[in-house]
Amino acid sequence: MQDKKIKIALLGTSLSHGGVNKMQALYSIAFENAGYEVHHILVNPEIEFDYRGKVFHLSPYKNGVFNRLRRFFILRNFIRNEKFDFLIDFRGRTKPLMEFLLTKFVFTSRYIPTVHNYKLDFYFPKNNWISKLLYQKTFKIVTISKAIEDKIIDLYGFSNVTTIYNPIDYDTIQLLADKPISINFPYILAAGRMDEDNIKQFDKLIETYAQSDLATSAYHLVFLGDGVLRSQFEQLVERLQLKEKIHFYGFQSNPYPFMNKAHFLVLCSKNEGYPTVLTETLACGTPVISFDCASGPNEIIKSNENGLLVENQNFEALKIVMERMISDKELYAKCKKNAQNQKDLHSFEQFIKDWKTILT
Numbered sequence: 001m002q003d004k005k006i007k008i009a010l011l012g013t014s015l016s017h018g019g020v021n022k023m024q025a026l027y028s029i030a031f032e033n034a035g036y037e038v039h040h041i042l043v044n045p046e047i048e049f050d051y052r053g054k055v056f057h058l059s060p061y062k063n064g065v066f067n068r069l070r071r072f073f074i075l076r077n078f079i080r081n082e083k084f085d086f087l088i089d090f091r092g093r094t095k096p097l098m099e100f101l102l103t104k105f106v107f108t109s110r111y112i113p114t115v116h117n118y119k120l121d122f123y124f125p126k127n128n129w130i131s132k133l134l135y136q137k138t139f140k141i142v143t144i145s146k147a148i149e150d151k152i153i154d155l156y157g158f159s160n161v162t163t164i165y166n167p168i169d170y171d172t173i174q175l176l177a178d179k180p181i182s183i184n185f186p187y188i189l190a191a192g193r194m195d196e197d198n199i200k201q202f203d204k205l206i207e208t209y210a211q212s213d214l215a216t217s218a219y220h221l222v223f224l225g226d227g228v229l230r231s232q233f234e235q236l237v238e239r240l241q242l243k244e245k246i247h248f249y250g251f252q253s254n255p256y257p258f259m260n261k262a263h264f265l266v267l268c269s270k271n272e273g274y275p276t277v278l279t280e281t282l283a284c285g286t287p288v289i290s291f292d293c294a295s296g297p298n299e300i301i302k303s304n305e306n307g308l309l310v311e312n313q314n315f316e317a318l319k320i321v322m323e324r325m326i327s328d329k330e331l332y333a334k335c336k337k338n339a340q341n342q343k344d345l346h347s348f349e350q351f352i353k354d355w356k357t358i359l360t
Contacts, residue, residue, distance in 0.1 A: 005037040006359055009079065009109070010053070012090035016046035017251070018193065019276050020116045023144075023166050024090045025049035030167050034352045036359070039082065041075070043091070048253065076106045084109040086359055088142075090116070096125040096134070103134055110139040112358070115148055117273040118295040120155070131156055140358055144274040147295030162358070165299075166274055167351035170343060173283045177260035187220040187247075188322070189262035189286075191255060191277050192269070194227030201268050202233050204315055208268075210240045212319045219326060224258055226251045260284040264307070264325050264332075268318060272296045279346050282306060287335035289321055304331065306338040 008031055012024040028038045028051045038053030045059045056078060058071050079087065087109040093099050103111065113135065115123045124131040135141060141161045143149045149163045188209075192200040202223060209221045223233070223246070230248060237246045252258060259265060265281040267290040274296035278288050282300070288307035290297040291314075303309040308325065310318045325332055344350060 005035060006085045007037045007039070007083070008359070009039045009041055009082070009084040009087045010090065011041045011087060012043070013092075014042055014044040014046040015040065015051050015055075016048035019273075020090050022049050022276070023116070025051040026167055026169060027088070028052045029169070030348045030351055031355075033348065034356075039084070041078070072101070072106070079106060079109060086110045086112060086139075089113045092122040093124070094122065096127075096130050099125075099134055100130075103138070112140045112142055113138060115141065115143045115152065115273075118145070118148055118151065118271050120148075120151065124152075124156075128156060132158075136160075142358070145295040145299055147299070148273065151295075164351065164354040165346055166276055166279070167348050168276075168279050168283050168343075168346040170283055170347065173256050173280060176254050177256040177284045179254060179257045181257045181261065183222070183258075183261065185220050186218050186263055187222045187261075188214070189222050189224070189258055189265045189281075190267070191224040191258075191265070192267075193225050194229040194233065196228050198229060199270050200225075201270060202229070203236055205266065205268050206233060206236055206240065206242075206246060208315050208319050208322070209246065210242060213323050214326065215242065215245060217326065219263060221246045222258065222262070223248045224250070224252050224255050256280065256284055259286055262286050264289055264335075266318070266322060267291065267297065268315070269293055270313075274299070278307075279342075282339045282342065283346075285336065285339045287325065287332065287339055289318070289325060291318070300342070302338075302341075304334075306335055306341060308335070 010024050010028060012021060014021055015025050032038050032052035040053055040055045042055060043058050045057050058075060087107055136158060138160060141158060143161060143163050144166050146163050149161050152158055152161050190202060190205055209215055234248060237243055259281045264287045267275060267278060271294050278290060278300045281288050288301060290301055290309060291312045292298050292309045293312050298309060301307040301309050308321050310321050
């Protein structure tokens with residue numbers, strides 16, 4: 001008789017838009033390829049990313065007090081009936097009472113909450129005692145950067161925390177990166193959601209570009225992504241009279257040709273978790289520039305080797321470094337040559353090897 005497959009449920013918001021949702025989809029591909037049985041439990045019905053496994057939707061029971069109560073029992077019964085070996089949680093967890101009820105009465109499988117942002121308010125209650133009540137005895141807490149792991153240990157003293165870097169599907173990226181795009185000018189790239197919290201600080205990047213030598217050079221600035229702030233960014237470009245140099249291409253289901261053909265990518269976020277946009281751009285063979293923000297960039301970028309790290313939130317320094325990446329041909333050639341040097345660190349093989357130490 002064949003051994004019974006380990007059965008994993010991935011709990012998340014959706015499989016569309018956003019880095020965390022994309023990671024859930026990638027996890028499912030990696031786990032299924034490794035021989036695990038994969039299920040998704042989704043709060044919202046949107047699906048855009050490629051994924052593997054069966055999907056169970058909670059969206060029909062989303063609105064109204066009665067439906068929320070009904071959803072609680074439907075979720076509990078589903079998890080009990082399916083008898084999952086592990087439940088891996090990708091959700092933001094911002095409602096302590098709900099999380100208490102879920103961890104005590106619903107998540108009866110070996111429960112593994114994941115943490116994808118250095119800003120822990122998305123995942124832990126502000127009250128340390130409540131956080132310890134919820135997660136101190138959790139089977140395992142998995143973070144996506146060493147800096148996040150260290151922060152959780154320092155704040156809560158947990159001993160059940162480990163870091164597993166997000167996987168990158170190099171084969172698919174290489175295949176998709178060769179697709180044509182309608183850009184016939186040299187450019188630098190920035191990518192991310194344009195949400196009202198303005199984590200990516202694209203307005204400041206626009207101003208930095210406008211003040212740099214790049215604005216009068218052949219190099220344009222291209223943005224990928226969408227959100228409520230996009231119109232404000234476009235208005236800023238108009239005020240700076242740079243409509244012919246700064247371009248908005250919206251959300252792209254295949255961003256890799258843009259990464260592949262960019263001269264370099266720049267990230268100037270307030271904070272991150274472990275920015276996939278950096279690892280994916282490097283996988284395309286393109287150098288990157290990033291603030292040394294918390295967290296992730298300094299675990300991805302080896303400065304002056306595959307890209308450049310900039311003092312956190314120093315936009316004047318960012319301007320100088322952007323100009324240097326254009327003018328210093330020797331440095332650029334070195335960074336481009338070394339862009340894919342950390343390929344093994346983010347491979348599916350390494351990812352599964354790390355997870356197998358937990359899923360036993």
